[in-house]
Amino acid sequence: MREEQYRFSRQSHHFVGRDLEPSVWQRIHIDPWLTLILFSICFVGLTVLYSASTQNTAMVIRQMVSYGIAFVVMAVMAQIPPTFYRTLSPIFYVLGLILLVLVEIIGEVRMGARRWIDIPGFGSVQPSEFMKLGMPMMCAWYLSRKELPPSIPTVFTTLTIIAVPVILIAKEPDLGTSILVAGSGMFVLFLSGLPWWMIGGAIAVFIPFVWGLWNFYMHDYQKTRVMTLVDPEADALGAGWNIIQSKTAIGSGGLTGKGYLEGTQSHLHFLPEGHTDFAIAAFSEEFGLAGVGLLLFFYLCLLARSFYIAVVNPDTYCRLLAGALTMSFFVYIFVNMGMVSGILPVVGVPLPFISYGGTAVITLMAGFGLLTCVHTHTKQ
Structure with missing residues (x-):
C-alpha cells in the first residue's frame, strides 16, 4: 500500500x-x-x-x-492553465486567512454563529467556503516544491498550514466546515507519500486530542x-x-x-x-x-x-x-x-x-x- x-x-x-x-x-x-x-x-x-x-x-x-x-x-x-493556479495558490490561501480574521472582527452573527461578512453592493459571503479550495491548492503547491515522500519538517510545516485556518473556522463556530477543510489538506499530505508510521502516530495523538476537544472546546x-x-x-x-x-x-x-x-x-x-x-x-x-x-x-x-x-x-x-x-x-x-x-x-x-x-x-x-x-x- x-x-x-x-x-x-x-x-x-x-x-x-x-x-x-x-x-x-x-x-x-x-x-x-x-x-x-x-x-x-x-x-x-x-x-x-x-x-x-x-x-x-x-x-x-x-x-x-x-x-x-x-x-x-x-x-x-x-x-485557465494549471500554472496560473499553481502561482495563485499561496495568494488565494493568504487572502482566505485575511477574510477569516475579518470574520472574527466584523463578521455577521446569525443563529449564534459568526461566519459571514457583508460586502456592500454584493451581499454576504462565507470565507470558510473559499478555504475548501484554498486549502488543497496551498498544500499541493507547498508539497510539490519539496522532495517526496515528505520529510518530518515538511510534514510539520504542512500541518501548520492546515491548522491555522481550521482553528479560525472552528471558532466561528463551524465544526462541520472545519473538519472538511482539514480533511482537504490532510488528503494532499496523505497522497504525497506520508509514511504509515506517521499516520499511526497521528491516530495515537488524535485520541487524547478528542478528549481535550470534548472537555474544553466543544460547545454544548x-x-x-x-x-x-x-x-x-x-x-x-x-x-x-x-x-x-x-x-x-x-x-x-x-x-x-x-x-x-x-x-x-x-x-x-x-x-x-x-x-x-x-x-x-x-x-x-x-x-x-x-x-x-x-x-x-x-x-x-x-x-x-x-x-x-x-x-x-x-x-x-x-x-x-x-x-x-x-x-x-x-x-x-x-x-x-x-x-x-x-x-x-x-x-x-x-x-x-x-x-x-x-x-x-x-x-x-x-x-x-x-x-x-x-x-x-x-x-x-
Whole structure:
C-alpha cells in the first residue's frame, strides 16, 4: 500500500500522452463524461427540491440559476492553465486567512454563529467556503516544491498550514466546515507519500486530542449532537427529532418509494430541512432504495472519473490537487448520508448538488473546474 501511495505522489503513468492529437473536447477544455454526470446529478437535485420544498417554483428557479452560474464558473476555470493556479495558490490561501480574521472582527452573527461578512453592493459571503479550495491548492503547491515522500519538517510545516485556518473556522463556530477543510489538506499530505508510521502516530495523538476537544472546546449544542447520535430517543421531541424523522422517511420509502410528490414526512413538515441537509431522506421516501441506488451510481461514476483524472496526471501539483479534491468530494457525500441515516452526528454538511444552496454548489463546481483544467491542459 505504501508503495502504491508513493507511486501516486511521484510517478506519471505510462498511458499518459497516448493521444497524439487532442480531441475537440480537449481543445475547448471540457471533459464530456464529467459534465454529463454533473448534469445528471443536478437534474436529480432539481427533482428533489421541487418536491421537498412543497413545489416552491421560486426556490427551484433560484437553484437553477445557481446551477447555471456554477457551470459557467466550471467552464471558465477549465480554460485557465494549471500554472496560473499553481502561482495563485499561496495568494488565494493568504487572502482566505485575511477574510477569516475579518470574520472574527466584523463578521455577521446569525443563529449564534459568526461566519459571514457583508460586502456592500454584493451581499454576504462565507470565507470558510473559499478555504475548501484554498486549502488543497496551498498544500499541493507547498508539497510539490519539496522532495517526496515528505520529510518530518515538511510534514510539520504542512500541518501548520492546515491548522491555522481550521482553528479560525472552528471558532466561528463551524465544526462541520472545519473538519472538511482539514480533511482537504490532510488528503494532499496523505497522497504525497506520508509514511504509515506517521499516520499511526497521528491516530495515537488524535485520541487524547478528542478528549481535550470534548472537555474544553466543544460547545454544548455540539456535544448534544454527539449524544443524540448514541440515543436519539432520549430526547425524541427535541435534539433527537431530526434523526428520528429522517430515519422514518428513509425506512418508509422501501424498495421503490411512495412515488414522486407523495412523500408525507417532508410535505407534512415532519422532516426538518428536507430541501437542504436532509434532502436525501426526502428523496429516499419518494424513490426508495432503487432511486437512492441510482443516485449513488451517479456519484460513483463521478468519483471514478475524478480519480482517473488525478491518477493519470504527470504533474505532481496537479495530481495531488486533483486527488485531494476527489477524496474531499467523497467525504461530503459520506458525511451527509451518514448523518441523515443516523450513523454520524448532524454537522450541517449539505449533499453535493442535491441540497438547496447556491454558495456550496458554486464552490463544488469550481473544484470540478480545477479537475477539468488539470486534465484537459495536460492532454494537449
